[in-house]
Amino acid sequence: MILTDYKTEINFSEEILKLKRELNAVILAHYYQESEIQDIADFVGDSLELARKAKETDAETIVFAGVHFMAETAKILNPNKPVIIPDLEAGCSLADSCPAPLFKAFREKHPEHIAVTYINCTAAVKALSDIICTSSNAEKIIVQIPEDKPILFSPDRNLGKYLMKKTGRNMTLWDGTCVVHETFSERKIIELKLEYPEAKVIAHPECEDPVLKRADFIGSTSKLLKFIQEDSATAYIVATESGIIHQMKKARPEKNFIPAPPDKNCSCNECPYMKLNTMEKLYLCMKNKEPQIHLDAEMIRKALIPIERMLELS
Numbered sequence: 001m002i003l004t005d006y007k008t009e010i011n012f013s014e015e016i017l018k019l020k021r022e023l024n025a026v027i028l029a030h031y032y033q034e035s036e037i038q039d040i041a042d043f044v045g046d047s048l049e050l051a052r053k054a055k056e057t058d059a060e061t062i063v064f065a066g067v068h069f070m071a072e073t074a075k076i077l078n079p080n081k082p083v084i085i086p087d088l089e090a091g092c093s094l095a096d097s098c099p100a101p102l103f104k105a106f107r108e109k110h111p112e113h114i115a116v117t118y119i120n121c122t123a124a125v126k127a128l129s130d131i132i133c134t135s136s137n138a139e140k141i142i143v144q145i146p147e148d149k150p151i152l153f154s155p156d157r158n159l160g161k162y163l164m165k166k167t168g169r170n171m172t173l174w175d176g177t178c179v180v181h182e183t184f185s186e187r188k189i190i191e192l193k194l195e196y197p198e199a200k201v202i203a204h205p206e207c208e209d210p211v212l213k214r215a216d217f218i219g220s221t222s223k224l225l226k227f228i229q230e231d232s233a234t235a236y237i238v239a240t241e242s243g244i245i246h247q248m249k250k251a252r253p254e255k256n257f258i259p260a261p262p263d264k265n266c267s268c269n270e271c272p273y274m275k276l277n278t279m280e281k282l283y284l285c286m287k288n289k290e291p292q293i294h295l296d297a298e299m300i301r302k303a304l305i306p307i308e309r310m311l312e313l314s
């Protein structure tokens, strides 16, 4: 993208690459970022893969094109490195639904329970949790917890319900949802199936149960991407944030990817937080080395424990 005003013309891609060399930075991007950001990133992945990359990198600076909780995770894993994010306001409705003081009270009400918490939460909530999980490793982690140990699962009730079905474990759920995934409509998916009878429905487990019941395959963003590469169908109705379709088209250009529409006439299949990040903001954050993620040392120490447990168990 090129920004022009009466004096200057900025080629963001060129400038970002130049700044990347100057900062000895790595650019990590989530699949829900706009296509240009995905294309300029060093690595594009799901929450788990991005956490792993953040842990492994030897770059001096981490530029995180994703949402705030993901950049916080990178900071917790790299307390001594600057973690820069294009827009500090890029939050997440799940993280917002679970403020740390209420989560603390929830834990105190259930003192016998182990708290398995979805990575879509603040660092303060991570610091109060026993094990963090993502949608790609949650099932694997839950089945490793002794059967007599009751579980609190927070903050996504849809993912929690899905995991209860998959594992047969009864869990006490926090009542949070993703603003994007809860808007997918079962009725619209049925309509799309009638229009594209050859298409398979693939869905993220943050979707509501009626949508998941229509799905031929359910998985995290990276699992959905892997599925369409290995599967023999030629068309897919994609019930997750539409940003992932960029990688799907790159991987299988001959296949047809149909974004699942929400109930209303809106672009609600785009995450309003993820889409706050733009090429211009990516360029500016690298130029200014701001905004950065700042967390106090004690918070980092406490939040690292359940993240490390997740990495060990998955």
Ligand code: 13P
Residues within 6 Å of the ligand: 045, 046, 047, 048, 120, 134, 135, 136, 178, 204, 206, 219, 220, 221, 222
């Ligand atoms: P993934 O871990 O599947 O990438 O999901 C992250 C997310 O925010 C889904 O809405």
Ligand code: SF4
Residues within 6 Å of the ligand: 067, 091, 092, 093, 094, 120, 178, 179, 180, 181, 206, 241, 271, 272, 273, 274
């Ligand atoms: Fe959060 Fe939903 Fe956006 Fe993912 S898509 S970052 S869960 S609001």
